[in-house]
Amino acid sequence: DVSQLRHKARTAVVVGHGSIVIPYFFGVTLALFLYSNLAQPGASFIAFALFMGISMSITAFPVLVRILQDRGIFKTPLGNTATACAAVGDVTAWSILAFVVAIARATSVGSVAVSLGLVLIFVALMLFVLKRNLPAWLGPALERDEPGKGALAVVLAVVLVSALSTELIGIHALFGAFLAGIIMPTAGGFRQKLVVRVENLSSVLLLPLFFAFIGLRTQIGLLNGGRDWLICFAIIGVATVGKLGGTALTARLVGMQWRESFQLGALMNTRGLMELIALNIGYELGILSLRIFTMLVVMALVTTVMTGPLLALFGRRTMPSSVSGAVAS
Template sequence: MDSMATAADMKLATLFAGIAVVLLTGVLFGRIAQSLRQPIVIGEIAAGIVLGPSLLGLLPGDPSGLLFPAEVRPLLSAVSQVGLVLFMFMVGWEFEKRLIKPHVGMAAGISLSSVALAFGLGALSAVVLYDGHDTVNGEHISFTAFATFMGAAMSVTAFPVLARILSDHRLSDTRVGTLALASAAIDDVLAWCMLAYVSALVTSGGDPGDLFMIAIRGVVYVALMFLVVRPLLDAITWRFAGKERWRALLVVLCAGALLSAWATTWIGIHAIFGAFLFGFVTPREPAHLLVEHIRRPLEQISLILLPVFFIVTGLGVDIGGLTGTRYLELALILAVACSGKLLGSVIPARLSGLPWREAGTLGLLMNTRGLTELVILNAAVSLGVLDGQMFTMMVIMALFTTALAGPLLPRGPALEALRSRPEPAKT
């Protein structure tokens, strides 16, 4: 009994040590990323890859395996999933319809065009990639699920990372900045809907009857969220705010996000969809009080938990395992990812009257995938849609497309010219 307790204690101690290394490495790489004009998240994702088999695992004695042994990885995964659910709740909560309303026509046109072209090219690339990745952990994956996922993965734009890039370059209040944010917001909603479909498709095993039941339960769930949960949350929020019971409200919202994630998992849709929708229906008023007492504490929690998500992602990335043929597939994935979002954004932007410089900048911004892409990729792994090599290539694509924006965005007089074009007047 004592030896079992000691083994359990050492298992937890190893988990604590691993998380400590993750946090410190994430801070270091985040600072390096900032010095290279990159978002912090780029450094944190890179830290996860470095600590995994791609680099640390290649050293003598396999330090990666010692830090993150097989028996500890399920615990790491559980911690990362809590962080992921809370992050998705924040993404849904921070989704602002007011971003879209002032220029809904142009934003919708740009978003739908970029999503349609990226999705189409992604699904088309699946024709080439499918035969080499149609089996995951001994289970055969349907072409429909694989192709739909590839389309969804190519379509996404990382709204949180995009907002940070715009802030760092002081483009948030410019015409191109607000259009990018509005278009990315629409992109993300479409991407989550596509992921929900893939999740339902995989869970049902392609059976039309099961898929229909998942769809029915999903519609009922969404209706309950808007018709019952939303007004209930509004009443609770104002009641707790009036009595300054912020800790209780924080607990209620976190519990609600976790329960909503459980509900969508039970329905047959991935947990992140439930967390996102719960955030979407959560009230945003009184704004200044909620930001100070709820959002900021949740952001601090994410600072601790999200790096664990990055290391769990990094442990699944094995760059050394890619062969010559896989590098050709990676080149195809990068070409499809960049061309779909760039052309799909630049062409409608030009047709809407934006100059080439603004249209090109918009295309670069819409091509950033960052953390949102990792969320989708990890969901695909948990659903059994991606094998290890495809996961590695898609993570590299997410890093590459996000890192492009920093060095390629206009500088000097060209950047000042963009800043001189303010956000269009709201209607």
């Protein structure tokens, strides 16, 4: 409901950014204790700390929306607020990740400045030039029941060129593809039609391949001692307290009730696919060792799985005394 989202703009901006800043600080602080043993040899502390921060901050927007739909609360005030906050946080988190990747790949301060400058120019070209001309290139395809081969060719060309451009600039190809998706026309429901056309290929073939790839890369056997599992549980705890607690506290400060604030925090604590993508980037850049990569994958899975139970717990009319006591304190 766009009208409700507009009314919640202030809440979305404040809570969306609060749900990133607070867990990000937690992640950077945690990096102080983990860097010496778990960073990839040769990785700088700054890059490692920034990646730990982003790993604590991400919310899986598609997963959150699916949870809201499955529970029948997508169009409720809580659902609208969660969607708006996650959308704001998603854009901010990916922007931060692009900045972190630029720093990780740079060889000097000057190269960082050049990369960021090129990124700003590229984003401006995409949003103010290509976005305006793309409907003309697609022409009548915008009004058809489904995109034809010509329209798909144009879309794929835009996605591939955009991805290649960001890769050459010095940030990941993912960001170019993400930006290409943002500029797709909405006239005539073209974006939704495009999703329907390509969703089968992506969900049936590409997504399972990605999950299989992450699964093969994740080596639980590396966590072969009590100390490793203690660190893993600590990461899960820090991630949950930072994201759920940070979101709930920020939501309460903007006027939401404690119960709704904790529900919103539980929803924003889901990480899922977006987290796995970010972790994969960190590993490929030589920042995360395989052990910390595995721990963070476990954290992503656990925090996503716990979303449903926590949402049900905080959704009770009368929260358990332990939660109520924590809130009162």
